[in-house]
Every structure is written in C-alpha cells, then in structure tokens.
Amino acid sequence: MNKEIKIAENSYWVGYVDDRKVPFHRLILEKGTTYNSYLLKTDKATVIDTVDISFGRKIVDNVKEYMDPAEIKYIVINHVEPDHSGGLPALANKAKDAIIVTTELGAKELKEMYRLHDREFLIVKDGDKLDIGGKTLVFFETPYLHTEETMITYCIEDKILYPCDIFSSHVATYDLFNDLADEDIIEDFETYYKLIMHPHRPYVQDMIEKIRDLEIDMIAPSHGYILREDVQKYIDIYEQSSKATTEDKQALILYSSMTGNTRKLAKELKLGLEERKIESKVINVKDNSNLEDIKEEIKAADVIFFGSSTRYADLVGGLEEVLKELKEMDLSTKFGVAFGSYGWSGEAIEVINDYLNDTNIKVVDSSYVIKNTGMDNLRFPIRVKFSPGEYEKKELKDSAHLVADLLIA
Numbered sequence: 001m002n003k004e005i006k007i008a009e010n011s012y013w014v015g016y017v018d019d020r021k022v023p024f025h026r027l028i029l030e031k032g033t034t035y036n037s038y039l040l041k042t043d044k045a046t047v048i049d050t051v052d053i054s055f056g057r058k059i060v061d062n063v064k065e066y067m068d069p070a071e072i073k074y075i076v077i078n079h080v081e082p083d084h085s086g087g088l089p090a091l092a093n094k095a096k097d098a099i100i101v102t103t104e105l106g107a108k109e110l111k112e113m114y115r116l117h118d119r120e121f122l123i124v125k126d127g128d129k130l131d132i133g134g135k136t137l138v139f140f141e142t143p144y145l146h147t148e149e150t151m152i153t154y155c156i157e158d159k160i161l162y163p164c165d166i167f168s169s170h171v172a173t174y175d176l177f178n179d180l181a182d183e184d185i186i187e188d189f190e191t192y193y194k195l196i197m198h199p200h201r202p203y204v205q206d207m208i209e210k211i212r213d214l215e216i217d218m219i220a221p222s223h224g225y226i227l228r229e230d231v232q233k234y235i236d237i238y239e240q241s242s243k244a245t246t247e248d249k250q251a252l253i254l255y256s257s258m259t260g261n262t263r264k265l266a267k268e269l270k271l272g273l274e275e276r277k278i279e280s281k282v283i284n285v286k287d288n289s290n291l292e293d294i295k296e297e298i299k300a301a302d303v304i305f306f307g308s309s310t311r312y313a314d315l316v317g318g319l320e321e322v323l324k325e326l327k328e329m330d331l332s333t334k335f336g337v338a339f340g341s342y343g344w345s346g347e348a349i350e351v352i353n354d355y356l357n358d359t360n361i362k363v364v365d366s367s368y369v370i371k372n373t374g375m376d377n378l379r380f381p382i383r384v385k386f387s388p389g390e391y392e393k394k395e396l397k398d399s400a401h402l403v404a405d406l407l408i409a
C-alpha cells in the first residue's frame with residue numbers, strides 16, 4: 001500500500017486500486033475502479049468488505065500494515081459479489097477466529113462460493129447492532145442493491161455509512177476522497193447509478209427511507225470516491241433519480257381464453273400495472289375482433305402483453321391473427337411479454353414468444369430480465385397452470401411491477 005488512508009479515528013482504507021481497463025457486467029470500465037475495503041481497528045477489530053477475488057493477497061498485506069490479521073474479530077460482508085467478497089478466503093485464512101457478519105442469504109451464498117461451511121457466521125437483520133469495542137455498527141438490509149442478499153453498514157460513533165455498491169463510482173484513484181478529486185465526479189457517479197442501481201429503483205427508494213434519519217458525515221462505498229463533502233447531494237441524486245415516473249406510460253393486454261383462466265391472469269397483470277401507475281387496456285381477442293382497431297391500440301402502447309391458453313398444443317381465439325400482423329409493424333420502442341394459462345405443457349405461450357422474437361419488439365423473457373436487471377426470481381414468459389391461486393396472483397403482480405420498472409429504465 002502506498003500511503004496510509006485514514007477515514008476516521010482508528011479506521012483505515014485497506015482496499016486496492018485497479019487501474020486497468022476492467023471488464024465488468026459486459027462493459028469495459030475505461031477508468032478502472034477501486035475495491036474499497038475498510039479496517040476499523042477497535043478492540044474487536046473489524047474489516048468491512050474486501051477486494052476483488054484477483055487481489056486477495058493484497059488485502060491481507062494491507063491489513064498487516066496496521067495489525068496482525070489473526071487478531072481480526074469480525075469480517076463484515078455487505079454484498080457477496082466477488083469484487084467485494086473475493087478477498088474473504090485469503091483474509092479468513094489468516095484471521096482464523098474471525099466471525100463473518102452478513103445477511104442470512106449472504107451467509108448461504110458465501111458458504112457455497114468459498115466452502116466456508118466450518119466458519120462461524122453472525123447473521124444480521126434490519127436494524128441489528130454490533131458492538132465492536134469502541135464503535136457500534138448497525139446493519140440495514142438493502143435487497144437488490146445490487147443483488148438480493150445485500151445489506152449496508154452504519155457506524156454510529158463515526159457517522160460513516162458503508163453502503164458497498166450503493167453510492168459508488170467506477171474510477172481508479174489514489175486521491176480517494178471526493179473533495180480531493182481534480183475533476184467533477186458527478187458524471188461517473190450518475191453513470192454508475194444508472195447502470196447498476198436504476199434497474200432496481202423501487203429498492204433504492206426503500207433504502208433511502210432506511211437511511212433518512214441517520215446522521216451521515218461520510219459515505220464510504222466499495223468503488224471509487226469516498227464522499228465526505230456535500231454528502232446529502234449524492235443521497236439526493238439517488239432519491240430524485242429513483243423517483244422516475246411511469247405515469248405517461250401505457251400498457252395493452254391482449255388475450256384469448258377458453259374458460260376464463262387466461263382472463264384472470266390478464267386481470268392480475270392489470271392490477272399490478274395500476275399499482276405502478278401504468279394505465280392499461282385489456283382486450284379479449286376473439287376470432288371476429290377488428291384487427292385494424294387492435295393494431296392502433298398496439299401502436300399507442302409502450303408495452304403489450306400477449307396471452308393465450310393452450311388447446312391441443314396450439315393457441316386459442318383470435319390472438320394468432322394479431323401476432324401475424326406484428327412483423328410488418330415497427331415495435332422497436334416497445335416491450336412485448338407472452339403469457340398464458342395452461343394445463344401440462346403450455347405450447348401456446350412459447351409460440352407467442354416465437355412470434356415476438358420474429359419482430360423488432362423488446363421481448364421480455366427470462367434471458368432479457370436476467371441480462372438487464374440481474375434478477376432471476378420471476379419466470380418470463382409468464383406461465384400459470386390452470387387458474388391462478390394466491391401465490392400465482394402475487395407472482396403476476398410482481399411480474400407486472402418488474403415490467404413497469406423496465407419501462408422507465
């Protein structure tokens with residue numbers, strides 16, 4: 001490590017500056033990045049987050065500049081992605097008695113990733129406190145910021161928030177504090193927000209509520225600049241940007257049904273969209289429906305759901321006639337989602353998806369969702385066996401919420 005970077009009394013940066021062009025989430029980070037790790041050298045010395053898996057030995061060396069790593073009592077892992085937890089195996093190997101502090105899901109994933117089944121874990125939940133001997137840490141669960149297991153850590157005495165990926169920026173810099181930056185850092189900060197956090201903006205709003213009453217003098221994230229000047233300005237950027245509205249967006253739900261089950265799915269999707277303030281029109285497409293009218297409705301919509309149940313491995317009603325028209329339309333600015341009720345194989349839903357893939361519409365299927373949001377808890381196209389129960393109704397609403405979020409990405 002080149003120089004001591006002290007962030008508060010007995011608290012030091014022990015991370016790594018990666019000034020290569022770093023490949024990350026199918027991007028090349030032209031300005032590199034930093035993996036910020038922090039050592040709180042209290043009576044129960046604590047490391048908060050580590051470094052990328054490629055630099056595990058560096059964090060051990062950095063800690064050694066301040067203390068014997070064997071004396072570390074706690075290692076806090078806010079987020080398990082290997083650019084932050086990657087130094088854990090090397091560090092835990094030296095800190096043999098250290099307790100790993102993380103969320104329940106975080107512990108499950110870390111054990112699998114690094115074969116840490118024999119290590120002691122402390123599972124924390126929203127608002128739990130930990131006395132580390134001279135300082136007190138409080139933990140808040142912040143799911144999907146940026147993956148499901150994520151939490152953030154706040155030190156009461158230092159008034160420092162350690163939010164891991166949240167409030168980060170991808171810049172390789174040795175002048176780690178924002179007031180020392182020789183350039184305006186807002187663009188990098190906003191770019192990071194847009195790419196990593198914005199797809200999860202409802203969760204950003206939840207996080208803002210959790211930290212609203214904390215006194216925060218400094219934000220010490222895990223990439224890029226540590227924010228100690230104009231701290232509120234950066235929180236405000238997250239709050240304002242995550243409020244982006246869906247009010248001017250319109251959805252169209254087209255369906256065909258034999259006995260009304262697919263109609264029930266359409267109804268739940270509409271309710272879910274309305275909860276996100278998206279106006280939606282539902283049309284039952286029959287054999288004699290007016291195709292020109294439906295095409296006008298499609299042109300006016302930002303997202304179109306196409307639903308059919310399956311009858312002898314085929315679509316029902318008049319939906320296929322509509323699907324045949326799509327190829328001739330410019331749908332490049334719109335999202336398309338296939339759905340349907342089925343009994344055992346649900347071929348119609350897959351056929352709808354094939355039709356959509358043959359147009360220039362943005363097809364919301366599981367592959368698209370994973371690649372654009374990192375979320376894999378909902379399945380697209382939307383398939384429900386027979387009539388939706390309470391569980392399926394909730395999933396349908398969640399699916400509608402996710403599509404609503406895609407609309408303002």
Ligand SMILES: Cc1cc2nc3c(=O)[nH]c(=O)nc-3n(C[C@H](O)[C@H](O)[C@H](O)COP(=O)(O)O)c2cc1C
Pocket residue numbers: 256257258259260261262263308309310311312313314316341342343344345346347385386387
């Ligand atoms: C005559 C008939 C044929 C069916 N064929 C299939 C089929 O090939 N594959 C399948 O998964 N489900 C099949 N089903 C089950 C329906 O898709 C299922 O009952 C669905 O919930 C009906 O939804 P709806 O009320 O929206 O039409 C069939 C049902 C009927 C009555």
